[in-house]
Amino acid sequence: MTFNRLRSTALVAGILLMAGPALAEPLFWSTQAKPVEETQRMREQVLAGFPGGVDYQPSDEGPWITRIQAEAQAGRGTIAVLGGLHGDLSSLGANLVDLSGIDVSAVGPAMVELGRLGTTEQKYIPWMQATYLMVANKKALPYLPAGADINALSYDQFIAWTKALAEGTGGPKFGFPAGPRGLKHRFFQGFLLPSYTGSTVTEFRSAEAEVAWNKFKELWAYTNPASTGYGFMQEQLLTEEVWVAFDHVARIADAFNQRPDDFVAFPAPAGPKGRAFMPVLAGIAVPTTAPDKAQALALVAFMLKPETQIATLRATNFFPVIATDMPADMPPSVRASAAAIAAMTGAADALPALLPMGLGDKGGQFSQIYTDTFERIVLNGQPVRAVLDEEAAVLRALMIEANAPCWAPDAASDGPCPVK
């Protein structure tokens, strides 16, 4: 009896839902602003201003790309606008509409160039940017080595600081996001190696790289061993499991927003070749299967307006791609990060190391090489020279297979980026 009733109700409900609502709002399919609070703010504070409203749907990278491929293959789609990191979008080139008609004069030319994905068409428009920073609990500041300026630390001073912390508090107090969801590979690609070698790829197995990895081993001795499980350092900063941490600005924001007076953000340390850091760029694109292209283009242009850019910053802690004045009432995380980013990007020895590009769908394998190198040298204690030689061979093969030319800070190359 109950089964029959259930079945008929369910079938009726199913048939009613087959129809589905009419899709008037453009669908914004994004890999960014996934945490529920950010999603909520994107919808209520950023996109609510677009005439007719926007349906903002964040998604994991796997389903995100599968869905786009499915719509491209079916030749028909519901997605109007795509949002993703440079790396997410770089493999989609053929499925993206040329956005040359959008006015990008306010955006830095280097970022606009990235959006062409190596073609003559504007495949995506820069949307927002971010980077990685160091954060310290104020309790850790008294342990700073004498004479060290927190805004201009060297790796040696930084290691001395973590050593003093470990010895002074009875346990390692530096936290590093080396868990499965942590962004450890970005630290090696964009911070540690360029600081010592001035390169991410070419000098992978140089003597300077060997020095860099040995420095990191030294640092690891004063790093909380639970780091291999860490993903978002704001959690361990808030629980005070660690006092000093490295992470993406969006992944430390909660620490500042919950306890603004307890933490300071500061630039990454500098090595012999400079203060290397990795800027992160997200872009917006329109798929060729977008149902209403005019509406999609209008939404892309809307995202570049100064007030939308400021609202996006408030919502996601990603910084504007256009030069604009910061209002005074920004949340604590933004104020703390903006100051540290300014100190880092404006430092005399600043050395920007871009996210990998031109690798297409090999981006994951590329990062895996750096993760493997870390795990073999630091976690398994294998000899640095031998590991670097072996992983360099893998890296060389990958660069040739992907036919990816060098990107900054490596010197431009004809053909695939060489690994010396």
Next chain:
Amino acid sequence: MSETTVRRAGNRVFVAAVVLACVWVLVPIYLLLVNALSAPAEVTGFPKRFWPSFDLASIRFFLGFRGVTSALWNSVQVAVLTMVMAIAAGAPAGYALARFDFPGKQLFRFMVVMTRAFPLPLLALPLAVLFIRVGLDDTVLGLAFVHTTLALPFAVLITYSLFSGIPYELEEAALTLGCNRVQAFLKVVLPLAAPGIAASAVFAFVISWNEVFASAVLTIEHRTLTAFLLQSLDVSPLPLKFAGGAALVLPALGFIFAVRKYLFAMWGIANR
């Protein structure tokens, strides 16, 4: 040692095992609920309080999040549809496997399990393309079809062993007493098999409830709660993770609690 001391020691071990099993299951759920009902500042704080402060800030934000309630409703619809379709297709197949010999029976049993051999991330792309073309894309029914395929092997194999356990003589007796085949099934076999069928239905419900990848690719406006939450929860602050975790666990717990009678009956435990 006398016999009574041995028995008493045995009892103690038994009681300890029961307590351990209960703690094993209940403590995570308890922590989930306590943290979901605490103020965000208390979630990261230590020591924890035994009783939550019943601060509803996390829960309220969570329920106010656009799409949670409709995602919950979608999940229920998909899971119920899956349950109905899996049993409607699986129970007759299980009955046929248990009662009749037919050519290709072994192959069929093998092929049914084969559907579980292909990882969903691999199937999702061609499925999504097909669904977009035929118009099943982003519908509750389309997703329920996929989940039914996932649940079907279990439905077939559970009901197969169930019907095998009911002696054919009972049906034959019913046939000699004037029933036709359908009546014999409905009046004799079905009442005996009902608890087991209900259990495999619960199984189908839970499979659908927990499935993420197909839901995330095949639906956009009609996300199920699991797809909706797992996409965003793992990168959300702790208090929201707990609120979302509680929201995922409670309905499934409630459903299993509602049908516990049948589950216990299947395991042969008396239930008053």
